[in-house]
Amino acid sequence: MDRLTLEAVWAILFLSVQDKEAAEMKVLVTGGTNGMGKGVAKVLAGIDDQIHEIIILCRSKERGEATIKEIKADTKNQKISMVLCDLAKLSDVRNVINEIHRQHEYLDGLFINAGLGYAARRVETEDGMDPHFQVNYLSQFMLTLNLLDLLEKSENGGRVIFNVTEGGEIFWDDMQMKKKWGYENGIHQAMVAKRMFYVHLHDLYGKIGDPKVSFLGFQIAQTVWSNQINIIPFFMKAMASVMRFFGTFISIEECGMIMTPLFTEEREASLNRSGKFITWKKGAFIEIAEDKDVLDKAMQEKLWKISLDLCKDDKTTQIAEKYWPD
Numbered sequence: 001m002d003r004l005t006l007e008a009v010w011a012i013l014f015l016s017v018q019d020k021e022a023a024e025m026k027v028l029v030t031g032g033t034n035g036m037g038k039g040v041a042k043v044l045a046g047i048d049d050q051i052h053e054i055i056i057l058c059r060s061k062e063r064g065e066a067t068i069k070e071i072k073a074d075t076k077n078q079k080i081s082m083v084l085c086d087l088a089k090l091s092d093v094r095n096v097i098n099e100i101h102r103q104h105e106y107l108d109g110l111f112i113n114a115g116l117g118y119a120a121r122r123v124e125t126e127d128g129m130d131p132h133f134q135v136n137y138l139s140q141f142m143l144t145l146n147l148l149d150l151l152e153k154s155e156n157g158g159r160v161i162f163n164v165t166e167g168g169e170i171f172w173d174d175m176q177m178k179k180k181w182g183y184e185n186g187i188h189q190a191m192v193a194k195r196m197f198y199v200h201l202h203d204l205y206g207k208i209g210d211p212k213v214s215f216l217g218f219q220i221a222q223t224v225w226s227n228q229i230n231i232i233p234f235f236m237k238a239m240a241s242v243m244r245f246f247g248t249f250i251s252i253e254e255c256g257m258i259m260t261p262l263f264t265e266e267r268e269a270s271l272n273r274s275g276k277f278i279t280w281k282k283g284a285f286i287e288i289a290e291d292k293d294v295l296d297k298a299m300q301e302k303l304w305k306i307s308l309d310l311c312k313d314d315k316t317t318q319i320a321e322k323y324w325p326d
């Protein structure tokens with residue numbers, strides 16, 4: 001996108017959000033130090049007279065501090081903070097859940113975004129799992145369930161946006177990919193798991209009546225020029241550079257501009273989207289037809305039970321039992 005178009009999008013976004021009084025949103029972004037997460041954090045921090053508060057969940061103190069400094073300088077919004085958590089460690093996830101509860105009485109939004117992308121080989125986590133499965137899915141399954149109470153306290157309607165893509169499958173007999181590993185399969189398995197999770201969560205949550213939180217999946221329609229470029233091997237980087245020249249990629253800020261309305265829209269609009277898988281094309285959010293496996297209730301339940309077992313966390317199990325006793 002050229003600079004003029006970019007400025008036009010900014011102007012439209014700016015005018016649309018200036019139309020009505022924006023509600024002040026407090027949003028937690030996982031993986032806010034780079035890529036799509038950083039794009040969303042930056043744009044959210046800059047719009048609506050900088051009223052929104054952003055909390056970045058990250059694994060590196062240095063990268064977290066550098067990101068906060070950059071966003072504060074770019075947007076003049078001072079309400080940017082971070083919490084530390086390596087999503088490859090379930091003990092860290094438990095600690096950060098406790099820390100978020102100590103620091104915050106409510107949350108309005110949660111962006112389930114952090115993800116491991118390219119990897120040259122499988123490096124098992126200290127919890128004995130495939131890293132893509134644990135970082136991209138399981139740890140954020142646990143985080144989401146444990147933050148529901150704070151999201152329910154939102155006066156603007158809590159919402160959880162999952163960064164997901166189409167396709168993929170669950171390798172039921174080798175979920176931790178010990179027998180056959182491939183980073184792409186790992187990424188896609190985690191994507192399907194996330195989609196099954198929010199669809200199931202939406203169904204279960206709807207049953208308790210008067211839902212206060214919405215859960216939706218968002219797929220970015222164009223590839224985002226993210227930190228992955230610095231991680232992938234040389235030949236892939238060369239290919240990406242050629243593709244960039246032909247306009248295949250969008251910037252993290254453009255990604256943020258596209259996604260921001262999902263975090264700031266009114267409660268009813270967000271609740272109406274709950275359970276849906278959407279993308280943004282030709283200036284509008286549109287629904288994507290979901291795979292039948294993802295919608296399969298037996299599979300959703302199977303994954304839900306496996307995930308609870310793998311979390312090995314009493315509090316997470318209690319939350320699941322409190323909301324959904326069966």
Ligand SMILES: NC(=O)c1ccc[n+]([C@@H]2O[C@H](COP(=O)([O-])OP(=O)(O)OC[C@H]3O[C@@H](n4cnc5c(N)ncnc54)[C@H](OP(=O)(O)O)[C@@H]3O)[C@@H](O)[C@H]2O)c1
Pocket residue numbers: 030031032033034035036037057058059060063085086087088113114115116117135136163164165187220222223224225226227228
């Ligand atoms: N780029 C795209 O076009 C695209 C399209 C669709 C979906 N996605 C998905 O979007 C998500 C983000 O991708 P991206 O392209 O924005 O990648 P990215 O630039 O590499 O950003 C990934 C983010 O996740 C964080 N992260 C990775 N491992 C972590 C861990 N163990 N604990 C805590 N945080 C961790 C990274 O932190 P560090 O800064 O510490 O590395 C970084 O902030 C991924 O799930 C990806 O599959 C990307």
